Amino acid sequence: MAAAASQDWPARYFHIDQILDKPGPRTDPAFAAGDGVKDFLRTKAKILVIGAGGLGCEILANLALTGFKDIHVIDMDTIDISNLNRQFLFRQKDVGKPKATVAAEFIMKRVPGVVVTPYFGKIQDKDEDYYMQFNLVICGLDSVEARRWINATLVNMVDPENPESLKPLIDGGTEGFRGQARVILPTFTSCYECSLDMLNKQTQFPICTIANTPRLPEHCIEWASVLEWPRVFGDKKLDNDDPNDIDWLYKTALKRAREFRIEGVTWSLTQGVVKNIIPAIASTNAIIAAACCNEAFKIATSSAAFLNNYFMLIGTDGVYSYTFEHEKRQECPVCGGEALDLTISPDTTLEQLIETLTERQDIQIKKPSLSTPIQQLYLQAPPQLEAATRANLEKKVSELVSAGGEVTVTATTLPFSLSLRISYTT
Amino acid sequence: MAATNDSQTIEEATTGMESAPDQKTRRYDRQLRLWAKSGQAALESSHILVLSSSSTSTSVLKNLVLPGIGQFTILDRTITSPSDAGNNFFLEGQDSVGKPRAEEAVRLLLELNDGVKGHSIVNKDVKEVLGTEDGVEWLKGTFSLVIAHNLEKGALDQLSDVLWKDAKSPPLVVIRSAGFLAEVFIQFHEHAVIDSHLDTTPSLRIDKPFPALLKHSLEIDFENMDVTDHGHVPYVYILVRVLEEWKQAHGGNPPKTSDEKKEFKAIISKMRKKADEENFEEAEAQAFKCWSSTVVPYDIKSLFGAENVAPHTKPFHLLLKALEVYTTTVEPYTLPLSATLPDMKASTGQYVEIQRLYKDRAVEERDTFKAILDKIIAEQGEDASLIDDEVIDDFVKNSHILRLLKGKKWGALDQDKEKLAEAAASEESSKQLGIHLALSALSSLQANAKKQKLTAEAKAILPEGVELPDEHFDNAIGEAARSPTADLPNTAAFLGGVVAQETIKMITKQYVPINGYCTIDLVETWSGVL
Numbered sequence: 001m002a003a004a005a006s007q008d009w010p011a012r013y014f015h016i017d018q019i020l021d022k023p024g025p026r027t028d029p030a031f032a033a034g035d036g037v038k039d040f041l042r043t044k045a046k047i048l049v050i051g052a053g054g055l056g057c058e059i060l061a062n063l064a065l066t067g068f069k070d071i072h073v074i075d076m077d078t079i080d081i082s083n084l085n086r087q088f089l090f091r092q093k094d095v096g097k098p099k100a101t102v103a104a105e106f107i108m109k110r111v112p113g114v115v116v117t118p119y120f121g122k123i124q125d126k127d128e129d130y131y132m133q134f135n136l137v138i139c140g141l142d143s144v145e146a147r148r149w150i151n152a153t154l155v156n157m158v159d160p161e162n163p164e165s166l167k168p169l170i171d172g173g174t175e176g177f178r179g180q181a182r183v184i185l186p187t188f189t190s191c192y193e194c195s196l197d198m199l200n201k202q203t204q205f206p207i208c209t210i211a212n213t214p215r216l217p218e219h220c221i222e223w224a225s226v227l228e229w230p231r232v233f234g235d236k237k238l239d240n241d242d243p244n245d246i247d248w249l250y251k252t253a254l255k256r257a258r259e260f261r262i263e264g265v266t267w268s269l270t271q272g273v274v275k276n277i278i279p280a281i282a283s284t285n286a287i288i289a290a291a292c293c294n295e296a297f298k299i300a301t302s303s304a305a306f307l308n309n310y311f312m313l314i315g316t317d318g319v320y321s322y323t324f325e326h327e328k329r330q331e332c333p334v335c336g337g338e339a340l341d342l343t344i345s346p347d348t349t350l351e352q353l354i355e356t357l358t359e360r361q362d363i364q365i366k367k368p369s370l371s372t373p374i375q376q377l378y379l380q381a382p383p384q385l386e387a388a389t390r391a392n393l394e395k396k397v398s399e400l401v402s403a404g405g406e407v408t409v410t411a412t413t414l415p416f417s418l419s420l421r422i423s424y425t426t
Numbered sequence: 427m428a429a430t431n432d433s434q435t436i437e438e439a440t441t442g443m444e445s446a447p448d449q450k451t452r453r454y455d456r457q458l459r460l461w462a463k464s465g466q467a468a469l470e471s472s473h474i475l476v477l478s479s480s481s482t483s484t485s486v487l488k489n490l491v492l493p494g495i496g497q498f499t500i501l502d503r504t505i506t507s508p509s510d511a512g513n514n515f516f517l518e519g520q521d522s523v524g525k526p527r528a529e530e531a532v533r534l535l536l537e538l539n540d541g542v543k544g545h546s547i548v549n550k551d552v553k554e555v556l557g558t559e560d561g562v563e564w565l566k567g568t569f570s571l572v573i574a575h576n577l578e579k580g581a582l583d584q585l586s587d588v589l590w591k592d593a594k595s596p597p598l599v600v601i602r603s604a605g606f607l608a609e610v611f612i613q614f615h616e617h618a619v620i621d622s623h624l625d626t627t628p629s630l631r632i633d634k635p636f637p638a639l640l641k642h643s644l645e646i647d648f649e650n651m652d653v654t655d656h657g658h659v660p661y662v663y664i665l666v667r668v669l670e671e672w673k674q675a676h677g678g679n680p681p682k683t684s685d686e687k688k689e690f691k692a693i694i695s696k697m698r699k700k701a702d703e704e705n706f707e708e709a710e711a712q713a714f715k716c717w718s719s720t721v722v723p724y725d726i727k728s729l730f731g732a733e734n735v736a737p738h739t740k741p742f743h744l745l746l747k748a749l750e751v752y753t754t755t756v757e758p759y760t761l762p763l764s765a766t767l768p769d770m771k772a773s774t775g776q777y778v779e780i781q782r783l784y785k786d787r788a789v790e791e792r793d794t795f796k797a798i799l800d801k802i803i804a805e806q807g808e809d810a811s812l813i814d815d816e817v818i819d820d821f822v823k824n825s826h827i828l829r830l831l832k833g834k835k836w837g838a839l840d841q842d843k844e845k846l847a848e849a850a851a852s853e854e855s856s857k858q859l860g861i862h863l864a865l866s867a868l869s870s871l872q873a874n875a876k877k878q879k880l881t882a883e884a885k886a887i888l889p890e891g892v893e894l895p896d897e898h899f900d901n902a903i904g905e906a907a908r909s910p911t912a913d914l915p916n917t918a919a920f921l922g923g924v925v926a927q928e929t930i931k932m933i934t935k936q937y938v939p940i941n942g943y944c945t946i947d948l949v950e951t952w953s954g955v956l
Contacts, residue, residue: 009520014509015481018909019605025904026949058919061515065481065915082455085492088538112519176460177927177937181951213658215777216769243446254443260774267444272459279459282489283930286923294606294916294948304606307951315927316623318940319610321953 007113008042013067019303031302041067045300048134049073050123050150052099054280055140055172057089058289060103063138064111066297071107072134074119074126075100080241086282123150128157131167136300138292139171142278144199145413147171151184151192152334152416158187170295172288176279177315179288182326183295183307186335190309190326193334193416197362202276217257217264221273224252240275249274287313333363333418339406344397346424350378351393357409363418365411372407375400381412398424450541457493465621465934466494470541472570472933473497475596477552477585479504479531481913482575482603484516485922490929491535497543498535499569500528503551513915553581562588566595571929575601575921576913579869586613586836593736597932600836601921602865605909606948607902608921609865612928612939614833615735618742620820621936624827628764629720632712633680635666636763636787642780643667648697656699658773660780661709668693668709669716680717687717704771720760722753729830741813742830744806745821748799755798761825762791792822831941839943839956840866843889849956850892858956860898861945863887864906877907905949917948 013020020041022033031037047068049059052075063071077099079090089106090099100118107116119126123146131137131153141147151169159165169184171192184191209215210222229238229249239245250270257265271277291311298306310326313319331340340363344353350370357368370377377400378392379385392400401407401422409418451458458466472495476483479502487498504510506527511517516534517527528546536544552574555561565572566589574582582600589595590613597614635643643666646659669680672690681690691710698706730750734743753759765788767781796818803812821828839845839862849855867883880903888894924944931939943956 009508009511011508012512015513015909015912015914018912019914022908024606024908024949025901062916062919065513065515081449081452084453084539085455085457085494088488088492091537110515110518213773213777215772215774247446251443261778262774267447268455268459271455277456277459280456281460281927281930282492283923283927286485286489286919286926288923290916290919290923291948291951294914294920294951297916298949304949311951313953315924315937317938318955319924319928319944319953323950323952 013038013042016067020301024304026305028302028305033303037301037303038067041301042069045136046070046134047072047296047300048131048137049140050137050146051075051140051142052087052089052103052118053077053083053140053142054086054282054285055174055289055292056099057087057103058285059138059140059172059293060089060107060116061111062290062293063296064107064114064116066293068296068300069114071114072117072119073100073104074121074123075103076120076122086280086285088282128153131157132165134167136296137167137169138296139169140289140292141171141173147192148196148334148414151186152414154184155186155191155335156415160187168299170292170299172292174280174284174288176281177284178313179284179315180310180312181288181291181295181307182310183299184309190328191332191335194329194332194336195310195326196364199361201361214256214260214262217253217262217266217269218273220253220257220260220262220265221249221270223256224249224270225274228252228256238274240271246271246274284313284315287315329362331419333409334416337419339419339421341423342420343423343425346396346398348397349393350395350397350400353397354378354393365409365418366413368409368411370407370409372401372405377401377407397422454494461930461934461936465930465936468934469494469930470496473499473568474929475565475569475572476500476502477572477574477577478502479514479516479528479546480575481510481514481915481918482601482921483573484514484531484535485918486573486575486601486925486929487531487535487922488516488538489922489926491538491542491544493930494539494541495933497545499545499547500532501547501550501552501555502526502528503548504528506530513913513918515915551581552577552585556581556584556588565589566592569596571596571599571932573599573601573925573929576603578872582869583837589613590615590835594738597833598836599925599929599932601925602869603913603917603921604865604868604906605912605914606917607861607865607905608917608946608948609862610921610925610928610940610944610946611836611942612833612932613836614831614932616739617831617833617932617935617939618739619829619831619935619938620742620817620824621934622824622827622829622938623936624829624938626723626827627768628766628826629760630662630715630767631720631758631760631763632662632665632669632715633718634720634758634760635670638783638787639663639666640670642783644670653699655773655776657703657705658771658776659705660770660772660776661705661712662767662770662780664694664697664706664709665713665716668697672716682717687713690716708771720758722759722761723826726761726826726828727753729828732830732832735832739830741817744802744808745799745813745818746828746830747802748795749821749825751798751802752795756791756794762795762822763788764823764826765789766823788822792819795822829938831939833941840887846887847889847892850888850894855954855956856895857898857947857952858943858945858954860894860902861947862943862956863894863899864902867903868906868910877903880907901947901949905947914948917946920946920948 020038023031045068052073078096079094079099081095089103094102098120100120104116104118154167154169157165172181205222210219214220250267254265295307298304308325310324312322330336330338357363357365367380369379376389378389403424405422407420479500504527506522506525508523510527511519511523516531522530526548528548532544532546589598593615597612600611602609643663681687691713694709729746734740765785849859863884867880870883871879928939931937946953
């Protein structure tokens with residue numbers, strides 16, 4: 001890294017150095033102003049950016065200007081034309097190319113001395129050893145599942161005997177004019193899983209409305225994609241990135257809407273419903289990414305107190321923000337460890353219990369496997385064990401687990417386990 | 427493609443059908459969902475003047491060029507220094523050093539969107555422009571909005587004076603920042619918002635049903651209708667019916683006491699033919715709509731009688747006047763009916779029908795409103811075509827969430843001893859005031875920011891005997907003293923987002939802009955408006 005450092009011309013960091021040359025009123029007493037911290041930032045710090053999209057592009061640019069020289073970026077997507085209104089490292093000619101690669105190249109070309117190492121693939125492709133090499137991880141993801149995965153991975157990595165194993169996770173998210181940024185110190189502060197119940201519940205239309213009594217244009221679109229497509233195309237999978245498929249859905253939904261005298265089916269609405277499109281603009285992404293990178297800077301340098309621990313922003317009516325400390329949940333399946341008390345009817349079947357686990361806002365496990373200390377209740381995989389335990393689904397939980405007994409819940413997609421303590425209503 | 431035994435011909439099915447979106451629509455898809463074609467058109471006709479090419483300024487511009495403003499001009503004579511090249515993404519490292527910073531920035535910003543035009547003026551500064559009549563006219567007449575980041579105090583005071591004097595001038599966005607601290611202020615006389623996108627839902631007028639709604643509700647044969655239909659009657663009809671019958675039995679009054687309200691809900695419950703009829707469940711849940719009186723909301727009523735202080739908001743004031751007349755002379759003395767219905771448990775046929783009832787009535791009321799408006803326009807001596815039908819429809823549709831912001835002159839607060847004293851004493855605003863004072867003091871002293879000098883300067887702005895809570899004051903002064911001339915990349919990026927967002931709101935006239943000083947502290951990652 002010494003070679004990279006020598007690309008720093010005099011006064012390059014005139015602005016940042018006003019912070020790094022002296023403490024401020026809210027600087028930790030342990031902060032060591034001067035060459036030491038600058039050297040760490042510019043020659044030793046290693047930072048991982050997850051996502052090279054709306055937030056990712058912003059984060060990469062900010063980190064590079066802040067002085068981080070060794071940046072890695074992971075993204076599994078390729079560039080789409082609808083990205084260009086905000087993902088400013090990409091141009092029309094880049095459509096179709098991997099985001100991580102194009103973003104890395106742009107940053108390295110624009111900001112001398114910065115090395116950005118891209119990985120075009122999934123975060124799940126990498127193991128703990130990979131994540132161990134970084135000082136900090138910043139996420140600009142658009143998926144709850146991916147966030148849960150990286151959160152659980154980093155929490156599981158923490159070894160109390162080894163302080164280096166604690167990787168601060170900074171997570172940002174945006175939607176239209178709204179956004180949030182948070183700082184997670186795995187095992188110490190509230191983690192991503194702790195706040196799962198804060199997520200907005202997705203609108204789900206009842207199937208009988210879709211099939212029999214549509215009223216809204218959305219119902220007609222859902223009908224086209226959920227019911228009519230399989231009827232007409234059988235097993236052929238709907239590709240919602242294919243304009244031809246969207247076109248078919250649009251026309252089909254429109255025809256149904258006309259039959260029922262429902263107005264409002266448009267191309268835009270069709271795409272929006274089918275792809276679950278979230279509005280996105282450069283300005284909100286800029287604010288949240290800046291907040292995240294600002295935290296990264298403060299954490300990496302100790303130059304000022306950092307966010308403790310959640311920042312929410314709503315920009316539709318003035319600029320409204322709310323900064324608060326989200327509390328750790330003791331029964332959090334990722335960072336808590338205490339059992340979650342669950343009371344059910346003695347008639348509840350194992351299958352019904354599994355449904356509850358899928359639907360509860362604070363749990364949301366998609367394909368849970370359940371076991372007690374003495375028995376596998378139901379395993380999702382491998383197929384032989386699934387077949388072997390399938391019969392238990394119909395059984396009442398009360399036949400399998402005594403009152404006060406513990407059930408361990410795991411999921412193939414998430415590296416954690418949830419402890420349930422079951423009690424029964426009388 | 428679909429089956430051939432359709433009841434419609436292909437022609438019938440395809441009239442009015444949209445074709446696949448063009449490249450531009452695809453590119454802007456994610457933002458069109460926020461401000462629609464009308465907002466986009468407003469952006470594309472705008473020309474923004476930015477008085478610096480600092481890191482913060484180029485960050486703002488990035489977030490305006492990407493969504494497609496029409497044009498921008500950067501007025502800045504700065505020659506790129508080595509420190510500029512280190513904190514600004516729209517410069518090319520040492521290659522840009524020695525070149526006019528604005529030129530470099532414009533060149534690199536234009537790469538973001540080839541639909542946008544950009545210009546740089548590198549041989550003048552704003553004081554020169556303000557020094558001539560032509561310059562002032564150019565400034566006032568060419569631009570939709572002006573943005574000034576860390577403009578030197580003398581120039582800023584002069585600029586804000588000139589723009590404030592003429593109500594036809596564009597709004598001025600003032601940004602001040604130092605290290606982790608920042609503030610944003612928009613100077614404007616008046617800003618009217620029809621499409622505020624605020625969350626409040628319009629009244630369904632269940633307590634004051636229009637004749638067609640009442641008639642339909644009274645004619646429903648709940649007793650003898652088909653059992654399936656019974657479970658699909660929209661809850662609105664149920665409530666209107668039960669309320670009318672209740673009023674007949676109670677001297678024309680709706681349920682008042684909590685016992686009466688319980689009784690009312692029990693009546694609804696007893697009407698169920700099956701235990702799981704969702705529409706009756708909805709009716710019970712929404713029963714409060716029967717005893718909440720639909721009135722003109724306070725937020726809207728308080729706009730009546732407002733003085734029109736700028737020519738560009740005249741149409742809005744005329745619309746407001748018409749609304750005032752409408753709500754005070756047309757029964758039932760409420761806002762015009764909204765045709766927007768929430769979804770509810772109902773058969774398609776019944777839902778479409780109730781939508782039709784509401785739509786027809788909404789059109790009637792809109793026409794009444796329009797007649798009142800036409801009269802007012804004529805009385806004012808204005809042309810009948812002054813306000814587009816589309817705008818009138820929009821106004822009526824959004825009449826429950828209109829906003830009219832009255833702005834202040836930049837710097838007015840610092841002269842207002844009373845307001846300063848108030849803000850200093852209030853827990854709600856002392857943090858903001860601390861940041862504002864620190865940045866004001868810094869601006870007065872320019873870069874010569876020794877902590878004692880800053881403290882003295884900031885205290886001098888406050889009236890005699892008024893003090894700020896120590897913590898807020900000391901933190902703000904301390905930050906300003908630590909980094910008086912630091913345009914930190916992350917602060918610049920943060921401000922870039924905030925200011926672009928506010929600019930977009932001002933130009934599109936959608937959503938509600940800030941009114942006051944938006945102060946920001948990036949140590950605590952906190953913001954508050956003063």
